[in-house]
Amino acid sequence: MASTQVTPTRMELTRLKKKLVTATRGHKLLKDKRDELMRQFLDLVRENMALREKVEAGIKAANKNFVIARAGMSGEVLKTALMMPKQSVELQVGERNVMSVDIPVFETKTRTADANDIYSYGFAFTSSDLDGAVKSLADILPDMLKLAETEKACQLMASEIEKTRRRVNALEHVIIPETQDNIRYITMKLDENERSSQIRLMKVKDMMLEDAHHYKERQA
Template sequence: MAATHVNPTRMELTRLKKKLVTATRGHKLLKDKRDELMRQFLDLVRENKALREKVEAGIAAANQNFVLARAGMQAPVLDVALMTPKQEVFLECSARNVMSVEVPVFTYQTRTSDANDIYSYGFAFTSSDLDAAVKSLADILPDMLRLAEVEKSCQLMAAEIEKTRRRVNALEHVMIPQMQANIKYITMKLDENERSTQIRLMKVKDMMLEQAHHYSEHVPEPA
C-alpha cells in the first residue's frame, strides 16, 4: 500500500522510478554477492572439516608419543631436554579481500632453515618416542595455522552473509514493493487528475458553446 505522505507529482514519479531502477540493480548485485559468499563459505567449511580432523589426529599422535616418551624417560631428563628450544617461529598476519570481507592470512618463518633444529636435545639420553612427538608437532604446525585462518575466515564470512541476506530481504520485501506501490499510487492520481481536467475543459467548452448559441438567438435582426 502506498504511503499517505507521498506527493503525487510528476517530479516525484520520475524520482521514484529512478530510485526503483537503482534498488532493483542493487538487489541483483547483493544477491550475486550473497550467492558467491555462500559458495566460498561452503568451500571453506569443507576445508575446515578436513583440516580439523587432520590436526586433531596429529595432536593425538603427538600426545601419545609424549606419553610413551615420559613412560620411558625420567621426568627430570625429559624436562631438561625440552627446556631450551633451538628453533623459533615468527608468525606474520596479513589480510586479503574476499567479496569485501577482510579475511586473515597467516604466514610464518623459522629462525633457521635446518629441519633438525626442532630437536633441542641430544639423542644419547632421549627416546625415539620423544623424537616422534616433536616431529609430529612440527609437521602439524602449518595445518594448525591454516586451520586458524580458515576458521576465522568462516566466522567473518558468515557474519557478512547474514548482513547481506538482511539487506537483500529488506530490498526484496520492503523497499522495492513500497516504491512500486508508491509509483502505482502516483500514476493513478495523475491519471485521475488528468481525467478531471479533461472533464472540466469539456464542461467549460459546452458552457461556452451554450452561451454563444443563446447569444446568437437573442441578437435582433437588422431592419
Template sequence: MASTHVNPTRMELTKLKKKLKTAVRGHKLLKDKRDELMRQFLELIRETKELRAKVEKGIQDANKNFVLARAGMEDEAMNVALMAPRQEVSLKSGVKNVMSVEIPTFEYQTRTPDANDIYCYGYAFTSSDLDTAVKSLADVLPEMLRLAEIEKSCQLMASEIEKTRRRVNALEHVMIPDMQTKIKYIVMKLDENERSSQIRLMKVKDMMLEEAHHYKERMMNEAVSS
C-alpha cells in the same frame, strides 16, 4: 497508506522511479554478493572439516608419542631435553579482502630452514619416541595455522552473509514494494487529475458552444425583427 507519505506530483514520480531503479540494481548486486559469499563459505567449511580431522589426528599421534617417550625416560631427563629449544617460529598476520570481507592470513617463518633444528637435545639420552613426537608437532603446525585462519574466515563470512541476507530481504520485501506502491498511487492520482481536467475542459467547451449558439439565435432574431 501510500497517500499519507508521498506527494502525488510528476517530480515526485520521477524521483521515485530513479530510486526504484537504483534499489533494483542494488538488490541484484547484493544477491550476487550473497551467493558468491555462500559459495566460498561452503568451500571453506569443507576445507575446515578436512583440516580439523588432520590436525586432531596429528595432535593425537604426538600425544601418544609423548606418553611413550615419558614412559621410557626419567621425568628429569625429559624436562632437561625440552628446556632450551633451538628453533624459533615467528608469525606474521595480514588481511585479505574477499567480497568486501577482510579475512585474516597467517604466515610463519622459522629462524633457520634446517629441519633438524626442531630437536633441541642430543640423541644419546633420549627416546626415539620423543623424536617422533616433536616431529609430529612440527608437521602439524602449518595445518593448525591454516585451520585457525579459515575458521576465523568462516566466522567473518557468516556474519557478512547474514548482514547481506537482511539487506536483500529488506529491499525485496519492504523498500521495493513500498516504492512500487507509491509509484502506482502517484500514477493513479495523476491519471485521475488528468481525467478531471479533461472533463472540466469539455464542460467549459460545451458551455462556450452553448453560449455561442444562444448568441447566434439572438442575433438572428434581432435581424428578423428589424
C-alpha cells in the same frame, strides 16, 4: 499500500521510478553476492572439517609419542630437554579480500631456514621417541595455523552472509514492494487529476460554446 507521506507529483513519480530501478538492480547484485558467498563458505567449511580431522589426528599422535617418550625417560630429563626451545616461529598476519570480506592469511617465518633445526637438546641422553614427538608437533603446526585461518574465515563469511541476507530480504519484501505501491498510487492520482482537468476543460468549452451560441442568437 502506498505511504501517506508520498506527494503525488510527476517529479516524485520520476524519483520513485529511478529508485525502483536502483533497488531492483541492487537486489539482483546482492542475491548474486549471497549465492557466491554461500558457495565459497561451503567450500571453506569442507576444508575446515578436513583440516580439523587432520589436526586432531596429528595432536593425538603427538601426545601418544610424548607418552611413549615419557615412559622411557625420567621427568627431570624430559623437562630439561624441552626447557629451552631452539627454534622460534614468527607469525605474520595478512588479509585477502573475498567478496568484500577481509579474510586473514597466516604466514610463518622460522628463525633458521633448516627445517630439522627443532631439537633443543642433545641426542645422547634422550630417546628417539622424544625426537618423533617433537617432529610430529612441528609437522602439525602449519595445519594448525591453516585451521585457525579457515575457522576465522568461516566466521567472517557467515557474518557477511547474514548481513547480505537481511539486505536482500529488506529490498525484496519492504523497499521494492513499497516503492511499487507508491508508484501505482501516484500514477492513479495523476490519472485522476488528468481526467478531472479534462472534464473541467470540456465543461468550460461547453459553457463557452453556449455563450457564443446565445450571443449569435441575440445578434440575429
